[in-house]
Amino acid sequence: MHDHINSYTPHMRTYPQMRLVYEAMIRENTVADEPHAPHIKIHSNDNDDEDPTPPWEFYYTNHMLLSPSLSPPSLLNLTSCACPPGQCHLPKSSCPCRALQQSHTGAYDISGFMYDPSGLLKKPGLPVFECNSLCGCGEECRNRVVSKGRKCNVMLKKTDKKGWGVFACELIxxxxxxxxxxxELLGHEESEERAIKYDQFGRTYLFDIDWWYIDAELDAKEAKEKQQKHKETLKSTEEKESALHEQTPIDVDLDSPRSTVDRGNANVKQAKPHSISSDSDSDSSSSSSSSSSSSKPKRRPSKYTIDAYHAGNFTRFLNHSCDPNAALTPVYIDVDEIERPLLTIFSKRHIHPHEEITFSYSGDPDVDDDDEDGDLNKIHPPTPKRGKHVPKPQYNNPNPNHHHKPRSSPNTNTNTKTKTKAETETETKTKKKKKKKGKKGDARVHVDCECGAAKCKGTIWRQ
Ligand SMILES: C[S@@+](CC[C@H](N)C(=O)[O-])C[C@H]1O[C@@H](n2cnc3c(N)ncnc32)[C@H](O)[C@@H]1O
Structure with missing residues (x-):
């Protein structure tokens, strides 16, 4: 289909009817996984230029396509439940999925699952563990939202300055x-290679899966393993020593130098390897979030990256805003690997009809953590967890050209209306601000932000 469309002359591709073909293509590719979802419309601009549709350069899918270098997700250690239908969420339930969720988000004053009775997310950005295909709880379980597919009504529309964008058709x-x-789900090396290639033609749809809690969880796991090893070493040392003591009995006098040595051993026994955080040595099923709250997680290169350039859905057209109305949230469904959540988008406030849906590409804590309820401090303990660890685009895009034929980039201001004095002054101020932010020798290229938010930072990527 794509090859067929791409074989059309540039002029043929500008026919307004192409919109209908595009809409039909989306429906055809998604009917199996979101049969009840409202159809995605392509908005027709009054001043239709040569772009009636978004580019045909990618395969439309809601699925993750696995790179041949990766193995399929493992279900071996997948937590699942056998709760009676509709009972997982009950306060007295012993649902293991609920316990797993609680162990990750209980510290954030969120009880039970992450969804409320209407299926709305209680707080974006925290990991969500949905009931999965091994669970016996059935379709009506409250802990299944992403797995049931999209319900919200959105359209694709060309913006003035940012290329294509996603807009709400009704209140979200x-x-x-x-x-x-x-x-496409890529491994680290493959994504690095692609980043270099994409850099050459100035586009990126790459997102690293690198949330803070993933590092924290891996740190806690490593620390636990180290501690276990340490305990084993101590045990064998003690066994050797007690064998020695049996041969040469000593009087236990707490003030004697010898007993200091013994107490010294006791101290060694209690001591933790340097990197162990306070909670991680408890034998209880301590939460990964609480276990890491006292130490800064070690930054690790992300194991996986999502590339929506060759394959993806409407979310690849979501633009950045410094005051976004949506946010990324990691969701686990049929996978037992902490580094491999689905990257999903949820609204973080009401989104009104015709409003553009945006999220933050920068992952800045002050962008993603702000909360209109003002309960941020209550929900996010003051730990080094948040902020830079929110998935971020892997590299920057200097001059993206998202269109099937050469044209001005979405970043270029094609709006030819005469600027007012105030507009010119604001622009000059913003440019000064941007200049200050650019780092010398930073390989990442600055992209002017056109989000139009009052608190716009002037750039779409974090500097
Ligand atoms: C993932 S794409 C988003 C969809 C894109 N508008 C398109 O037409 O394909 C990211 C690119 O969109 C553009 N973009 C997104 N948000 C922007 C913003 N706030 N200001 C300027 N350009 C933006 C940039 O060119 C960026 O590289």
Missing amino acids: PKGTFIGIYSG
Whole structure:
């Protein structure tokens, strides 16, 4: 289909009827996984230029396509439940999925599952563990939202300055599941290679899966293993020593130098390897979030990256805003690997009809953590967890050209209307601000932000 369309002359591709073909293509590729979802429309601009549709350069899918270098997700250690239908969420339930969720988000004053009775997300950005295909709880379980597919009504529309964007067709309540950032799932090396290639033609749809809690969880796991090893070493040393003591009995006098040595051993026994955080040596099923709250997680290169360039869905057209109305949230469904969540988008406030849906590409804590309820401090303990660890685009895009034929980039201001004095002054101020932010020798290229937010930082990527 794509090859067929791409074989058309540039002029043929500008026919307004192409919009209908595009809409039909989306429906055809998604009917199996979101049969009840409202159809995605392509908005027709009054001043239709040569772009009636978004580019045909990618395969439309809601699924993650696995790179041949990766193995399929493992279900071996997948937590699942056998709760009676509709009972997982009950306060007295012993649902293991609920316990797993609680162990990750209980420290954030969120009890039970991450969804409220209407299926709205209680707080974006925290990991969500949905009931999965091994669970016996059935379709009506409250802990299944992403797995049931998109319900919200969105359209694709060309913006003035940012290329294509995604807009709400009707009110999208706060906490609504919008979509999965689908595409190819790549391993680290492959994504590095692609980043270099894409850099050459100035595009990126690459997102690293590198949330803070993933590092924290891996740190805690490593620390636990180290501690276990340490305990084993101590045990064998003690065994050797007690064998020695049996041969040469000593009087236990707490003030004698010898007993200091013994107490010294006791201290060694209690001591933790340097990197162990306070909670990680407890034998209880301590939460990964609490276990890491006292130490800064070690930054690790992300194991996986999502590339929505060759394959993806409407979410690849979501633009950045410094005051976004949506946010990324990691969701686990049929996978037992902490580094491999789905990257999903949920609304973080009510989104009104015709409003553009945006999220932050920068992952800045002051962008993603702000909360209109003002309960941020209550929900996010003051730990080094948040902020830079929110998935971020892997590299920057200097001059993206998202269109099938050469044209001005989405970043270029094609709006030819005469600027007012105030507009010119604001622009000059913004440019000064941007100049200050650029780092010498930073390989990442600055992209002017056109989000139009009052608190716009002037750039779409974090500097
Ligand atoms: C993932 S794509 C988003 C969809 C894109 N508008 C398109 O037409 O394909 C990211 C690119 O969109 C553009 N973009 C997104 N948000 C922007 C913003 N706030 N200001 C300027 N350009 C933006 C940039 O060119 C960026 O590299």
